[in-house]
Amino acid sequence: MGYIAVAMMNYKMFPLYRIEKAFLKNKETALRRISSINGITGTVLIQTCNRVEIFLETEIRDLSDVIKAWEELSGDRKLSQDVEIAWEEEAIRHLFRLAAGLESMAIGENEILHQIKEAYILSSKLSLLSRDLRSIFDEALKVGKRVRSSTSLGKKRISIAEMAVEVAERILGGLQDRVIMVIGAGETGSAVIENINMRNKRNLRIMIANRTYDRAVQLANSFGGIALKLDDVDRFLPVVDVVFVTTSAPHYIITKERASKLEGRSTLIFDLSMPRNVDPEASRIKGIKVITIDDLREYLDEEASKKLEDIKRAEDFVEKSLENFLEKRRRSWAEEIISNFCRMVEEARKEELMEAIRILGCDEETAKVMDRMSKAMIKRIVGCLVDNLRRNLSSIDRATIELILSDYTKKEKSRRLG
Structure with missing residues (x-):
């Protein structure tokens, strides 16, 4: 059984524009590369719109080779000075809190539990899930489910998509009679459209643009709206009041040039993507207001303040489970x-x-x-030591015991060779 560690960058440490530089574009390649490092026996990568976290089982305490590989894979040469590493109990606590929704921007969200499960399944599929990591992730998923069933945290959850729709309503005084465009028909885009429909029952004009046109058609048929190809965005953008960008493209979908067509028109643009898909320069154009996931934090903090009792119960449950x-x-x-x-x-x-x-x-x-x-003789001497070890587990330093045994093993090998 090795040591458990997590190397991480998340929204609590840095703004999202910093985290997106650390993004690993190909998860499988990253997992295989990191797992090939000497001393690493298990790897799980949790990468969402506001975090990149690599959970490891390792036989070594020095993770500099892991950080170096991460730098090369992401192209981010400043990772070594920014990545935070937690070990053993703190690493496991972080995962349990993450699964419970306590580390999310939207406290209690269910999406993170799904994302953890997906990360777990991918590592298992690639045979990179060590026995100890498997046990820890199994327990984390159980903790996440129990928190949501034993508290009302999950029942009162508010997701990034839901908060973005609510903020749009606050700013515009409602979305009735507004023209809305959603770019991206994945999980977040679907959630945005669903929330718009739930909260607004009349005069909705929604356009859905997606790289895969069939998916846009599918959503348009399910929720009502007009399906667009990405090439059609420029043609319809000038008549839109609100744009929700939810893609995962490696480049800007709303460029400064594309946004300039909206100059002088009052337009809200929500960038819910990671990495960002709206050029920050677009916010300099007259009439355009760009709202990023970072900007939603103040609204999410306000929502979290209403859940303090549920949060306390969830935290107590996590600590007891841990x-x-x-x-x-x-x-x-x-x-x-x-x-x-x-x-x-x-x-x-x-x-x-x-x-x-x-x-x-x-x-x-x-x-x-x-x-x-x-x-x-052995039974009398060793039996006493074994009983003492079992009775005093909480006060015994694992590293010291393992060092002593390792030293003994080396001396025995040396003696036999000699």
């Missing part, structure tokens, strides 16, 4: 250490016994007596 899980994990680690220790002791006993029998030239009966005697 305490129980860590106790089981400590016992599992201790039994593994005890097993390895007893195996080494038994090997040493047999070696010394055989050497003593050879030197003394013992007959079979005497050899049996010596065997029983050596076993009894």
Whole structure:
């Protein structure tokens, strides 16, 4: 059982324009590359619109090679000075809180639980999910589900898509009689359209543009609206009041040049993409107001303040779950250490016994007596140490114990070779 760590960059540490530079464009390539680093035995990548977090099981405490690989894969050469690393208990606590929705911008959102599960499945599919990481992620997913079923945090959740629609309504005094364009027909785009329809029952004019036209048609048929090809965006953009950009393109969908066609017209543009798909320069054009995920934080913080009791209950539940899980994990680690220790002791006993029998030239009966005697001595001495280890798990430093055993193993190998 190695050490658990998480190397991370998220919205609590940096604005989203900084995080998007650290984005890993090909998840499978990134997972395989990082997992190939010496000492890394398991890898899971959680990458969402406001975080990039790499969970690891590692036999080493130095993750500089992991950060270096991340820099090369993302092209972000400043990662080493910005990435935060949490180890063991803090790393596991972070994952449990993440699954519970407590680390999300929209507290209690369900999307993060789905994203964690997808990350888990991908690592498992690529055979990069170590036994310990599998156990930790299994428990995190259970914690996330229990929090949502035992508190009303999930029931009162508000997603990024829902908040964006609400903010648009606040600014415009409602979306009735407005012309709306949604660019991107994925999960976020679908959620935006669904929320617009739920909150506004009349005079909705929604255009849905997507790289895959059939998907745009499918959404238009489901929710009502006009399906567009991406090439049609320029033609219809000048008549739009609100634009929601929800794509995951590696380039700007709303460029400064495209946005300039809206100059002088009052237009709201929501950039809900990661990386950003609206050129920041678009906000300099007269009449255009660009609202990013970062800008939504103040609204989300306001929403979170209404859920303080639910948040406290969820946090208490997470801490209790973490305490129980860590106790089981400590016992599992201790039994593994005890097993390895007893195996080494038994090997040493047999070696010394055989050497003593050879030197003394013992007959079979005497050899049996010596065997029983050596076993009894080992049981009396080692049994005491093992019982003490089991009783004092919480106060024992794992790293020290492993260092002692490692040192002993090296000396034994050296002795045999010598």
